[in-house]
Amino acid sequence: MKLTDTMLRIFTIIAAVMTFLMADAETFSYHFNSTPLPKAIREIMEGHTDLDINFIYNELESYKTSATVKTNNAYDALRQTIGLNPVTVTKSRNTYYVEALQHGKYIYTGKIIGSDHEPVVAATIMLLAPKDSTVLTYGITDTEGRFSIPCDRKGVLGKMTCLGYKPKIELFNKFSLGTILMEEHAVSLGTVTVQANNAQLYSDKSIYRPTETQKKASMSGSDLLNHLAIPQLGIISGNSIVTNGGKPVAVFIDYLPATQKDLQSMRVSDVKRVEYLEYPSDPRLQGNPYVVNFIMQQYEYGGYAKLYGTGSFLNGHTEQGIANVRMQYKRMTYDLMGSAYDYGTKHNGEEMKETFRIPQDDSSINQFTRKSETTGSKQERENYYLIFRATYNSDKVQASSLINTNLDQQPNTVQNGIVRYSPEIAPNSEFNSTSSTFSKFISYDGYYFFSLPKSNSLTFTPKYSLSHTEQNSSYQEQGYSSILNSATDNTNKLSADLKLKHDLGRFGSLLAYVKGSYQYNRTLYSGTANALDRAKATRLGLGVNYEFSFNNVRSHIGFGWDWDKLQFGQKTDGRNAPSFDLSVHYAPNRKHSISAIFQMESWLPSPNFKSDQIITASPFLKYTGNPNLTTAKSYDFDFNYTWVPNNNYSLSAYGWGWIVKDRYAYDYEPAGQGVIRTIKQPMGSYAQGMYGIKGTVRLLDRSIVLTGNLSQIFNHNGRPYNVNHFHLYYTLQMFYYLKNWNFGVTYVSTVGTWDGMMNGIWLRDKDNYYLNVGWSSSNWKFSAMIRNIGRWNWRSSRQIMNSEFYSTDEILINGNYHATIRFTATYTFGFGKKVKRDNEPQASGTASSGILR
Numbered sequence: 001m002k003l004t005d006t007m008l009r010i011f012t013i014i015a016a017v018m019t020f021l022m023a024d025a026e027t028f029s030y031h032f033n034s035t036p037l038p039k040a041i042r043e044i045m046e047g048h049t050d051l052d053i054n055f056i057y058n059e060l061e062s063y064k065t066s067a068t069v070k071t072n073n074a075y076d077a078l079r080q081t082i083g084l085n086p087v088t089v090t091k092s093r094n095t096y097y098v099e100a101l102q103h104g105k106y107i108y109t110g111k112i113i114g115s116d117h118e119p120v121v122a123a124t125i126m127l128l129a130p131k132d133s134t135v136l137t138y139g140i141t142d143t144e145g146r147f148s149i150p151c152d153r154k155g156v157l158g159k160m161t162c163l164g165y166k167p168k169i170e171l172f173n174k175f176s177l178g179t180i181l182m183e184e185h186a187v188s189l190g191t192v193t194v195q196a197n198n199a200q201l202y203s204d205k206s207i208y209r210p211t212e213t214q215k216k217a218s219m220s221g222s223d224l225l226n227h228l229a230i231p232q233l234g235i236i237s238g239n240s241i242v243t244n245g246g247k248p249v250a251v252f253i254d255y256l257p258a259t260q261k262d263l264q265s266m267r268v269s270d271v272k273r274v275e276y277l278e279y280p281s282d283p284r285l286q287g288n289p290y291v292v293n294f295i296m297q298q299y300e301y302g303g304y305a306k307l308y309g310t311g312s313f314l315n316g317h318t319e320q321g322i323a324n325v326r327m328q329y330k331r332m333t334y335d336l337m338g339s340a341y342d343y344g345t346k347h348n349g350e351e352m353k354e355t356f357r358i359p360q361d362d363s364s365i366n367q368f369t370r371k372s373e374t375t376g377s378k379q380e381r382e383n384y385y386l387i388f389r390a391t392y393n394s395d396k397v398q399a400s401s402l403i404n405t406n407l408d409q410q411p412n413t414v415q416n417g418i419v420r421y422s423p424e425i426a427p428n429s430e431f432n433s434t435s436s437t438f439s440k441f442i443s444y445d446g447y448y449f450f451s452l453p454k455s456n457s458l459t460f461t462p463k464y465s466l467s468h469t470e471q472n473s474s475y476q477e478q479g480y481s482s483i484l485n486s487a488t489d490n491t492n493k494l495s496a497d498l499k500l501k502h503d504l505g506r507f508g509s510l511l512a513y514v515k516g517s518y519q520y521n522r523t524l525y526s527g528t529a530n531a532l533d534r535a536k537a538t539r540l541g542l543g544v545n546y547e548f549s550f551n552n553v554r555s556h557i558g559f560g561w562d563w564d565k566l567q568f569g570q571k572t573d574g575r576n577a578p579s580f581d582l583s584v585h586y587a588p589n590r591k592h593s594i595s596a597i598f599q600m601e602s603w604l605p606s607p608n609f610k611s612d613q614i615i616t617a618s619p620f621l622k623y624t625g626n627p628n629l630t631t632a633k634s635y636d637f638d639f640n641y642t643w644v645p646n647n648n649y650s651l652s653a654y655g656w657g658w659i660v661k662d663r664y665a666y667d668y669e670p671a672g673q674g675v676i677r678t679i680k681q682p683m684g685s686y687a688q689g690m691y692g693i694k695g696t697v698r699l700l701d702r703s704i705v706l707t708g709n710l711s712q713i714f715n716h717n718g719r720p721y722n723v724n725h726f727h728l729y730y731t732l733q734m735f736y737y738l739k740n741w742n743f744g745v746t747y748v749s750t751v752g753t754w755d756g757m758m759n760g761i762w763l764r765d766k767d768n769y770y771l772n773v774g775w776s777s778s779n780w781k782f783s784a785m786i787r788n789i790g791r792w793n794w795r796s797s798r799q800i801m802n803s804e805f806y807s808t809d810e811i812l813i814n815g816n817y818h819a820t821i822r823f824t825a826t827y828t829f830g831f832g833k834k835v836k837r838d839n840e841p842q843a844s845g846t847a848s849s850g851i852l853r
Contacts, residue, residue, distance in 0.1 A: 028077035030069040031589025033202065033552045034142050037063040040081050041098060048074070055098035063087060063100075064142045068589070084122075084140045086149075100150060109148045109505060110177030112141050112160060115395055117255070117284070117451070118295070119145025120182050123162035127151050127172070143202065144549075146505075178455050179503075181395045199644040201593040203554035203585045206232065206276045206642065211702075215271065216776045217735070217742035219783050219824050220308075221251070221263030221294060224271060227735060229696040229707045231642045231652035232276050233292070235731045235746065243290055244709065245638070245656045245690045246753075250288035254296055256391075256400055256447060257286070264308050265324040265337060267828055270297040278595055278640075279556050279583040281509055281547040283459040283499040284398075284449055289581075289599070303327040304830040312822035315794075315815035316345030333391040341383040347794040347815050349374025349415050355807040356620060358670050366673075368425050370620060374417040374813060383408045400447040410437045419477060429478035441467035455503035462496040480619045485527040492520045508548035513560075515541045521607045528616035535607030536567040543579065556583045562602060568610040568627045575631050577602035591645050597638040605629040605664055609679055620674030621806075626664070629681055632757075635659045648698040655691035666759045667720045668806035675806045679758070684718020686757045692729075705735040713753060720803050721760030727752030744772035761801045761808075766791075766817040779828045787820040794818055 028048070032040050037060045045053055051074055063085040071077050078089045078096060090097045108127065112120040125147050126138040136156060139149035158172045165182040200207045208228050210218075218224035226236045233249065234242045241249045251258045253266070275293040277285065285291050308322040324337040354370045389402040415433040443465035450458040468490050475483040495517040502510050521535040543560025560579040565572065581599040611625040638656040664681035692711025698704065708731065715725040729749055736743045748768040755761035774783035796816040801808045 028069050028071050032065045032067050034064050034066055035551050036061055037065050040065050052095045054095055086138050105152055106175055107150050108172055108175055110180055112145045112180045112182055120162050123160055126159045128157040130157055198647045200590045201587050203552055203587040208274045213737050215268050217774055218268045219781055221266040224268055231650040235733050244654045244694050249290045249292050252293040255284040265306050265322050272297050283501050306828045308826050310824040312820055315818040315820045318343045331394055335389040337387045339385050343381045345379050348377045348379040349813045351811040353809040357805050369422045371420045374415050376416040379413045381410045396451045398449040402445040404443045407440045412436055426479055431477040433475045435473040437471050439469040441465055457501045459499040465493045467491045483616050487525050489523040494518045511545040513543050525613055529613040531613050533611050537607050538565040552587050554585045564604055571627050577631055593642045595640045599636040602631040602633050604631050623677035626679040629664050632663045633661045650696045652694045657689035660686040660757050663757055668803050670805055687716040689714055703737045707733045715754045717760055725762050740775055740777055742774045746770040761799050763797050763799050765797045781826045783824045785822045788817055789819050791819055
């Protein structure tokens with residue numbers, strides 16, 4: 001009942017706000033976004049039945065308007081609606097006549113893009129007579145770079161001009177002109193600040209333009225997103241970028257995939273704008289449902305280097321240094337990036353209470369509790385990577401090849417502690433645990449985009465990685481035999497996606513794709529289990545997506561089919577399943593946006609879940625996998641409403657849900673005097689979701705920015721756990737800008753959340769508060785962060801899990817919520833002339849492993 005009431009209140013508020021916004025003091029008040037001109041005029045006529053407006057529908061249907069109309073005068077309203085279209089308005093007595101300058105037996109259509117494959121908006125296309133260059137008529141490109149110009153002549157000259165681009169003249173010897181490329185000027189344009197349009201909402205994307213103040217205050221790309229306070233994104237903690245509902249967001253820089261290291265080494269001053277997209281149709285964004293794309297300033301030649309360093313103390317020590325160097329020669333760009341990371345702490349462990357309920361032969365239950373507490377620990381971690389990328393960029397081709405090498409090691413993690421049993425089935429004792437992990441990998445990431453004739457494009461993204469992982473652990477408890485485990489894994493992963501897109505013009509676009517992946521794990525176990533596991537997982541997928549835009553509505557529908565082959569040892573299993581997604585986005589104007597999304601897909605179990613080896617974790621707990629696991633299905637739905645009336649206010653209301661069927665999950669069964677954790681399928685249904693509201697207010701000429709987010713989280717976890725959870729969550733953030741200085745305060749409430757669909761663990765984290773201060777000047781930037789300065793205990797998250805035969809209540813000790821002070825500094829310097837693009841290379845994840853966990 002409380003849940004229903006809360007949702008009702010939220011949507012009532014949204015309805016009230018929207019009603020308020022639609023009210024306007026002007027007699028003529030309209031917002032159009034790529035609306036056909038006849039429809040816009042008809043809308044004005046329907047709202048003002050006393051007006052007599054005369055026009056021929058077919059003459060005007062090829063023109064679109066994105067005007068904002070606010071006036072008390074009918075003639076001005078029509079002129080504002082028409083904008084720069086080649087259309088006249090005349091008044092005779094009480095009648096308004098709207099006519100096209102050229103009626104035209106023919107219609108010239110096409111799309112203009114820049115060398116970055118972005119639409120060239122508001123470009124002027126003049127149709128000239130070939131003999132004397134007399135202007136016959138003209139047209140203007142819309143927000144998608146498209147134009148449609150009626151004309152009575154064949155074989156005309158087309159002259160295309162736009163600020164920031166070189167004029168271009170072509171002979172138009174056909175009416176369907178396809179995609180036309182305009183070349184940018186070879187000089188860097190000065191920054192143009194339009195105060196009233198820093199945020200614009202469209203049916204296919206939302207665009208946010210950072211101010212110079214926001215750029216100066218940002219040490220990295222993720223910092224910039226925080227300062228922008230994008231309504232659809234949650235407050236960013238660390239480098240995790242998620243939606244308001246906590247869903248991961250894929251990051252791109254100039255349409256090339258990017259990761260945390262890219263954002264840290266990004267030249268923030270060169271960010272022109274940030275785009276947020278949901279289910280984008282652009283194949284360069286690789287089918288990700290939620291995307292942030294940074295568009296960078298383009299330059300002619302040159303290179304630059306950026307150094308990034310950060311360190312923290314009070315909760316152990318952390319040091320990291322990143323160096324990135326870029327050089328460009330003609331159409332080629334070369335990037336070299338390296339990083340070193342070191343972490344150490346003497347506070348790492350847990351306070352664990354395990355309850356065992358073991359059935360006996362006489363039908364009674366032997367229940368006992370095992371409590372283990374870490375009293376001393378030591379942990380070290382080191383990580384090093386080196387990346388090289390070469391990028392080729394031309395009018396028709398964009399190609400990128402990246403080689404990534406990574407070394408990660410935790411040489412000697414030690415934990416000492418005490419163990420107590422209740423009732424005393426064994427005397428109190430001490431334990432000693434040691435472990436080490438070493439992994440290395442090399443990977444290749446390719447990206448190839450080809451702009452083809454006749455409105456076609458082809459995208460190919462191959463990937464390959466080879467990784468090696470070693471894990472060793474030792475557990476000793478007084479009164480029990482030592483437990484030794486070792487595993488060595490070698491994993492090969494290969495994947496490739498091929499996408500062909502055809503632009504149907506006013507009828508939308510069609511994208512067909514084929515994707516494939518192959519993973520081979522070879523894992524050698526020794527210790528409590530001695531075996532060699534071989535696992536192969538292959539997936540082939542085919543699909544098609546169709547996108548259609550009409551006026552202010554963009555709809556997307558996709559259908560695919562996946563064929564899976566799972567081979568573990570001598571056992572082979574084949575499955576196939578469909579995937580389906582549907583999304584609708586509506587932006588009545590550039591201040592309001594509404595989207596609804598539905599998705600159905602299948603999940604392939606990781607090969608390491610299919611191992612049948614039995615691993616001993618403690619004297620009373622073992623775990624194993626299940627070779628018979630198959631795919632699970634999930635159903636996802638999402639809703640988002642965004643309102644950005646001006647640069648000072650924004651509001652977002654959101655909700656989503658995720659349901660899993662045929663899920664595989666951990667289950668605990670009696671085994672001797674303890675339990676064994678298995679993986680079973682199918683288990684009970686699993687569902688999770690969230691709904692909430694986020695708002696931002698900017699005060700005192702936007703020198704103060706206040707952001708708040710309030711949400712309700714809910715979770716249902718069926719058999720074998722049979723539990724429901726609800727949690728109220730909120731965040732508050734404030735920024736203050738003063739010349740070269742910036743100050744920030746952030747509060748994050750306690751977080752209650754799930755730990756994945758496979759287990760019954762419910763996590764509850766402590767609250768967090770941050771104080772930030774930053775300073776920037778020229779190429780230098782410094783920042784300091786103080787977190788939880790009043791909290792000096794090492795306990796962090798609490799994790800609770802209950803099942804029929806086994807329950808846990810665990811408090812993690814790791815310093816995640818301990819007082820911390822962190823310093824960060826960056827220095828950027830250029831050499832020669834500036835580089836054309838600014839999409840630095842990215843670290844491609846971590847080593848894959850088939851080791852059973």
